[in-house]
Amino acid sequence: MSRRDRMSGNEAVATAIRQIGPDVIAAFPITPSTEIPQYISSYKSDGLIDTEFVAVESEHSAMSACIGASAAGVRAMTATSSAGMALMYELLYVAASDRLPIVMAAVNRALTGPININADHSDSMGARDSGWIQLYSENAQEAYDNMLMAHRIAEHPDVLLPLMVCQDGFITSHAVENIVIEDDELVKSFVGEYRPEKYLLNPRESLGVGPYSVSAFYMEIKRQQFEAMSKARAVVAAVSAEFSALTGREYGMLEKYRMDDADLAVLLMSSSAGTGKDAVDRLREKGVKAGLVKLRVFRPFPEDDLVEALKDVKALGIMDKSDGFSGCGGPLGAETRSALYGRADGVKTVNYVYGLGGRDARVEDFEALFEELGRLRDGESLPRCRHHGMRE
Numbered sequence: 001m002s003r004r005d006r007m008s009g010n011e012a013v014a015t016a017i018r019q020i021g022p023d024v025i026a027a028f029p030i031t032p033s034t035e036i037p038q039y040i041s042s043y044k045s046d047g048l049i050d051t052e053f054v055a056v057e058s059e060h061s062a063m064s065a066c067i068g069a070s071a072a073g074v075r076a077m078t079a080t081s082s083a084g085m086a087l088m089y090e091l092l093y094v095a096a097s098d099r100l101p102i103v104m105a106a107v108n109r110a111l112t113g114p115i116n117i118n119a120d121h122s123d124s125m126g127a128r129d130s131g132w133i134q135l136y137s138e139n140a141q142e143a144y145d146n147m148l149m150a151h152r153i154a155e156h157p158d159v160l161l162p163l164m165v166c167q168d169g170f171i172t173s174h175a176v177e178n179i180v181i182e183d184d185e186l187v188k189s190f191v192g193e194y195r196p197e198k199y200l201l202n203p204r205e206s207l208g209v210g211p212y213s214v215s216a217f218y219m220e221i222k223r224q225q226f227e228a229m230s231k232a233r234a235v236v237a238a239v240s241a242e243f244s245a246l247t248g249r250e251y252g253m254l255e256k257y258r259m260d261d262a263d264l265a266v267l268l269m270s271s272s273a274g275t276g277k278d279a280v281d282r283l284r285e286k287g288v289k290a291g292l293v294k295l296r297v298f299r300p301f302p303e304d305d306l307v308e309a310l311k312d313v314k315a316l317g318i319m320d321k322s323d324g325f326s327g328c329g330g331p332l333g334a335e336t337r338s339a340l341y342g343r344a345d346g347v348k349t350v351n352y353v354y355g356l357g358g359r360d361a362r363v364e365d366f367e368a369l370f371e372e373l374g375r376l377r378d379g380e381s382l383p384r385c386r387h388h389g390m391r392e
Helices: 009-020 035-045 059-072 082-097 122-126 140-154 184-191 215-247 272-285 303-310 331-340 363-377
Strands: 003-008 024-027 052-055 076-080 103-108 133-136 163-168 176-181 254-257 264-268 290-295 297-299 315-320 348-353 385-387
Touching: 003 009, 003 140, 009 035, 009 076, 009 103, 009 140, 009 163, 009 176, 009 184, 024 035, 024 059, 035 052, 052 059, 059 076, 059 082, 076 082, 082 122, 082 215, 103 122, 103 140, 133 140, 133 215, 140 163, 140 176, 140 184, 140 215, 184 215, 254 272, 254 303, 264 272, 264 303, 264 331, 264 363, 272 290, 272 363, 290 303, 303 331, 315 331, 315 363, 331 348, 348 363
Parallel strands: 024 052, 024 076, 076 103, 103 163, 133 163, 264 290, 264 315, 315 348, 348 385
Antiparallel strands: 003 176, 133 297, 254 290
């Protein structure tokens, strides 16, 4: 039976990992993800998990160990944040191109510099084109649930790609919330055993992993990754539907909040969605037709779902917790506008870069943003991109 408990996002993710019982975990501590390997180490010491825990000397080594373990044919996991993920970047591409379904707990934190230990999405957005599936979590419950679904998605034979479960550092990772924890046996039954078709330690077959690829083969490998990421959309939807039937907690590629008749909306990811929903409720009480769309899956990008959710909106604020430094906004803004182009051209958009380095986004900030969107809807010209919540 499921049970109610109080946990931080980090403990919830660590609990999911304990219930899954991966074969290998390799991790190096970095704030704010450090608690996750700490919990795993304690579980190992207490005999609660039969996992090989590899304490490595760096995040680069952690991903190297996961790649070796996954290539050998076992289920491998890691956890990291910020500069730790940046140190892995080289190997993130290796894991994806080798089609290794490694799962990472990514606790989002601003990249240096300047040095900052608080939440934004610059670390995972820096890895957005590495070939990893990316799931984002609004709260501890969603972080726990996403982790339970992660291996089912990554290990699916149509996919075989690594996957990161993202949550906002400190905001989600350290805040204690009431959540529902599923029974250990139910989790093991849902996740199942990992049985790779091809692996290095198979004595019946010779296999090479990660060979040098000359120009005659490199592009075909990248096309295969593209096809796998495209197929991941259907797999994410199917696994989420099965999980919903099992637990009653519904997930899709995105979540629509009060969008049925909305003419003003914001699009965002992770913990800010809760604050945004409160603002939407306030504005609805005042007669404003406000709505919110929360993107749960950034990779693969849910283009069709997004167009369907936003096609009737008059003005949209696209909210990025990362600046793409393109001079015209963040990565979510760029990809959303690309999705809408030619399919929902009537939607006027402003890309808001916000929350960098942990800058607060309050209900009042969202209300001010919706007020701007109302002016955009009514014909006022606004900048296509701006930084929201500045002290100026």
